[in-house]
Amino acid sequence: MDLTDKAAVVTGAGRGLGLAYARSLAAAGSAVVVNDVDPEAAAAAVKQITEAGGRAVAEVVPVGTAEAAEALVARAVDAFGRLDVMVTNAGVLRDKVLWKMTDDDFDTVVQVHMRGTFTCGRAAAVRMREQGEGGRIIVAGSPAGQRGNFGQTNYAAAKAGIAAMVRTWAMELARAGITANAVIPVAATAMTKTIPAFAPHIEALEEHGTPFPDALRKGEGFGTAEDVAGLVTFLASDASAGVNGQCIGIGGDRLALWSHPQEISVAYAEGGWSADAIADAWPVSVGRVPETFGIPAPRL
Numbered sequence: 632m633d634l635t636d637k638a639a640v641v642t643g644a645g646r647g648l649g650l651a652y653a654r655s656l657a658a659a660g661s662a663v664v665v666n667d668v669d670p671e672a673a674a675a676a677v678k679q680i681t682e683a684g685g686r687a688v689a690e691v692v693p694v695g696t697a698e699a700a701e702a703l704v705a706r707a708v709d710a711f712g713r714l715d716v717m718v719t720n721a722g723v724l725r726d727k728v729l730w731k732m733t734d735d736d737f738d739t740v741v742q743v744h745m746r747g748t749f750t751c752g753r754a755a756a757v758r759m760r761e762q763g764e765g766g767r768i769i770v771a772g773s774p775a776g777q778r779g780n781f782g783q784t785n786y787a788a789a790k791a792g793i794a795a796m797v798r799t800w801a802m803e804l805a806r807a808g809i810t811a812n813a814v815i816p817v818a819a820t821a822m823t824k825t826i827p828a829f830a831p832h833i834e835a836l837e838e839h840g841t842p843f844p845d846a847l848r849k850g851e852g853f854g855t856a857e858d859v860a861g862l863v864t865f866l867a868s869d870a871s872a873g874v875n876g877q878c879i880g881i882g883g884d885r886l887a888l889w890s891h892p893q894e895i896s897v898a899y900a901e902g903g904w905s906a907d908a909i910a911d912a913w914p915v916s917v918g919r920v921p922e923t924f925g926i927p928a929p930r931l
Contacts, residue, residue, distance in 0.1 A: 634656060634864070634867060634868060636660075637660070637661045637662070637713075637715040637867070638707045638711035638712070638714055639653075639716035639867060640706075640707050640718065640751070641653040642666045642667075642718065642719050642720050642721035642747065643666065643694070643722060644665040644673070644676055644720065645665065646672050647856055648720060648771070648816060648856045650856070651855075651859065652718055652859075653665050653687065654679065654860070655860035655864045656718075656863065657683070657687055658683065659867075661686075661715075662707075662710070664687070664689075665677050665688070665689045665690070666691070667721075668692070668693045668721075670691045677689045686711070688706065690706040694721045695746050696746075697750050697754070700750035700751040700754035704757075713762060715764075717752065717754075717755035717769070719747060719768075721747055722740075722747075722771065723743045725737075725739055725786075728781070741789050744786065745789040745793060748771075748796060752796065752800060752811070756807075765872075767866060768811040768812075769813075769867065770814070771793070771816070772813035772815045774815060775787040776793060776815075777878065778925055778926050779925055780925065796811075797812060797876055797877075798876050798891065801875040801876025802876070808872075812871075812877045812879060814862055814863060814866070814879060815878055815887075815889055816856075817851070818853065818855060818856050818858060818859050819853070819854070829847075829853065832847055847883060848883035848885075851883065851929055851931070852882040852884070852885030858882060859882065861881075862881045877889075896916070896917045896918075896920070897917065898912055
């Protein structure tokens with residue numbers, strides 16, 4: 632991939648997946664605005680990239696507001712003269728079951744994930760349309776947003792909304808040559824380290840450099856942050872011009888395309904459906920094979 636002469640913004644790029652994305656983009660030639668709320672993490676990320684021969688600057692701001700999004704775009708334009716790629720990766724977690732989740736738990740996660748994606752996507756679209764040369768908007772989805780996950784009402788709702796944004800933006804921005812796609816990563820992060828089945832493997836990798844076994848990399852499609860980064864770089868490139876409005880999963884040795892919601896079973900009743908008629912028909916027609924939900928537990 633050759634991203635020379637392109638400029639990208641990566642939110643939440645001080646560590647973890649965001650840092651892997653920023654490093655991969657820079658290694659392919661793109662200039663990168665590293666965003667994070669932690670100034671030390673942002674500075675360290677910029678240092679890593681520049682010492683490896685890449686171009687990067689930091690912009691320390693919490694995403695969510697329109698002002699923050701516009702500051703990120705302005706930083707790219709001021710430092711590099713343009714914006715070609717927006718990667719919305721920043722996120723927080725406030726996991727609790729429904730009856731214990733507070734308004735603040737819900738609002739905080741939606742503000743960073745969903746509103747942050749919206750405001751950054753909007754600011755990027757405005758700039759890219761002004762430039763008139765197309766662009767790439769790459770957002771961070773999650774298996775939780777595709778299937779739901781216990782204890783993550785706020786996170787799952789935000790990620791499901793982000794997937795819907797991608798499908799909408801793909802239609803709205805296509806004429807301007809701007810694509811919008813979601814990455815659905817499964818990787819070793821601070822969040823997945825809390826999952827008992829994954830924790831010992833992540834600890835072994837961090838402490839001893841022990842590679843993940845095939846049961847993880849192939850069986851679960853679970854790998855490192857670096858395993859995910861190649862998809863982001865591909866989606867940022869000219870090679871992905873024909874990829875638009877998609878939710879693409881990646882992790883370990885697995886690359887996958889997620890389906891879009893669609894009707895899978897339909898029944899008709901002359902004159903419409905009464906409650907009693909639905910009760911009679913449900914188990915033998917539309918509801919005969921109900922959809923599953925939730926992220927499957929790891930099978931290790």
